Amino acid sequence: MMPGSTTNDLMHAVDAAVVRTHNGGDLLRVAEANPPFEVTEVHTCRSLEPAKVPFPIASTATGLLKDVLDKKRLRVLAYGTPADKPDWKQDGNYEVDPPVGFWPEYMAAFMKEFRAAYGNDIQLERVWMKAGGTDMVLNGSIHMTEPYYIYENLHNGTLKKWSHKFSCVVMGYEQQFFSKRRAKVITDAVTSDAQCAAALKTCEDKKLMNRITTREELNSKLESGGNVKMGFLSQANFLSVQSMLSTKVEPVIFLSKPQLYEAVVNGSLRAALISGVPDRTNFTVFSTDVISPRAFQTMPGDRSVDLLKALDAVIVRTHNAGELLAAATANPPFQAVEVHTCRADNPGAVPFPAASTATGLLKDVLDSKKLRVLASGTPDNYPNWGQDGNYKATPMTGFWPDYMEFFMTRFRAEYGIDIVLERVWQTGTAGTEMVLNGTVHMTEPYYIYETLYKDLPKKWSHEFSCVVMGYQQNFFALKPAMDFTAAGPTCDYQLAACQGNTAQINGTKPTTKQPLNSNVVFGLPSTTSAARSHQATFLLAGAVALAVEALLH
Known part of the structure; x- marks a missing residue:
């Protein structure tokens, strides 16, 4: 949306509707109705308690929300022209009436929540444009964009983050690597009994299907x-x-x-x-498709503008140089999801503010030669979160201290090697108040984006840097045993083990074949609980996130 106070009430109303679609499972429902569309929820607003993200009252609505309610019309910028509407297949086919696919159906769920708050007579009006629409959003003649517009894109050569206002994130696209699938070959080195080999393959396939x-x-x-x-x-x-x-x-x-x-x-x-990385020896581990972002948080208002631009410039460069990956790789089993709210492929488009004209908090940092950062803990009780961060060690170790080293190297390269990082150790709300009044310049980047402050979303009370990374929780389920060679040297023994025979062989396993229906089983080695990290499309989230989250609400 357009920046400024004219947008505040409409933004709050949109956030309230987005949170309710998250809480009600609408993203999952709409994605499953439009295969093969896949969705990743990225929570920048707390969705567990929708009542804490209230709709503004209609009778006192101001600005763009008042305009919507007076005209009974929510005008949304849509990509296309009236004569050439897009057909993005399962993502959205706007050539049909009514449009179908993920995004049209998500907007139907969104409008259901919006109308429940403000009246069933509110109309959704799509304004079809391929060029010039952004300027109409920025001057308020169009209320907002469709939610599929890209967060980390540029406008007039600079980050949209600096020119636009954004709702709670609706969802994220996760790009997928792919490689050639290797065919599974079943062989029986001891016997030519094709029947047994086929039966073993059938048994293994069944186990794979249940995985x-x-x-x-x-x-x-x-x-x-x-x-x-x-x-x-x-x-x-x-x-x-x-x-x-x-x-x-x-x-x-x-x-x-x-x-x-x-x-x-x-x-x-x-x-x-x-929360974290489950034991992959016994279990299959897979993504929840829900990401909790992390970012630096600062006070709102003009005093933060230059400092935020400097923070964003550093973050974009750490993303571009792969320094999140370097910090995560150095601290197993920590894993990180990159969440891009700023374009990282062209750092030149995200410049540092000039030191000579710096204002507000950035000027204070440069004048005092100190960057004061809120850290969760007390001077006599630094936290030890293991691979996430051990602040009791000298020097500090773990992902977040390592990331801050990368961060400060780039900050100092721009503004002077004499800039000192000063951690201000606080617990509770006292530190947040110091950030909001500017006596502490910003938080550490591990503070939670979607948490609350005074029972309202921090999104409404704080300014946020580009997102640094996200934590992603993992589901896990029992992994079926697939290697049956320890059961015996022949196909018959391996098949019996796969099928779960219950008798026990004592002593040395025979090398001769046994009838397929012999009542034989094997004592298989017990499984272990050694933890291993989980690799997926992105670097997935990890380690002691739950402990960190408990501390940082």
Whole structure:
């Protein structure tokens, strides 16, 4: 939307509607109705408690929201022309009336929430333009864009983040790598018995079919019946991903990770969730498709403008140089999702403000030679979050201290090697007040974007830098055993192990073939609980995120 106070009430109303579509699972419902569209929820506003993201009252509405309510019309910039509307297939086909696909159906869900607050007679008017529409948004003659417009794009050669106002993030696209799939070849080195080899392949294929490796597969199995119980370490953890799960799921709350692991192993749970990286020895681990972003937070207003531009310039350069990956790789099993709210492929488009004309907080940093950063802890009790950050160590270790080293190297390269990073250690709300009055320049980048301040979204009270990264919680489910060579040297023994025979062979396994129906089983090696990291399309989120989140609300 356009910047400025004229937009505030409409922005709050749009945020309220977005939060309710998140909370109600509308993104998941609409994505599943339009395969193969896939959605990643990126939460920049808290969606667990919609009541804390209220709609402005209609009778006191101001600015653009008052204009919408007076005219009963919400004007939205849409990409296309009246004579040439786009057909993006499952993403959105606007050539038909009514339009179909993910984005038109999401906007129908959005308008349902908006009308519930302000009246069923509010009309959605799409203004079709391929050029010039941005200027009409910026002058307020069009109220806002469609939600598919790109956050990290440029306008007039500079970041849209500096020229526009943004709602809560609706969703994110996650780009996908792909490679050639290798065919599975079943061989039997001992026997030429094709029947046994075929039976073993059938057994393995069945186990593969029952394996859960994606959120889509999990929801499919929950919908198809059987065990619908899932395990969580808190009700808040369940609520944070509830919108991405089948409505049939039955949450079960556990007090410890070992109990949770055991319940998945013994089959009493279909799957489970923890914050961080689960044990990949026993389990398949897969994304929740919900991302919680992290960014530097500063006070609102003109005093922050130059400092925010300097922060954004550094962040874009750390993204462009792969320094998030470097910091994550150096601190396993920490994993990070890059969330781009600023264009990172061309750092030259995101310049540093000139030191000689710096204003506000940036001028204070340059004059005092100190960048004061709010850190969660106290001077006599620094936190130790393991690979996320051990601030008790000298020098500090872990992902976030390493990232801040990369950050400060670039900040100093621009403004002077004599700039000192001063951490101001605080817990509770006192530190937030110091950020909001400017006595502390900004927060550490690990503070939570979508949390609340005084029971309202921080998005409404703070300014945010470009997003640094996101945490992504992971589901996990029992991994089926697929290597049966330890059961015996022949296909018959391996098939019996795959099929779960219950007798026990004592002593040395025979090398001769046994009848297929012999009542034989094997003592298979017990599984271990060694943790391994999970690689996916992006670097997925990790480690002790839950502990950090608990501290930083």
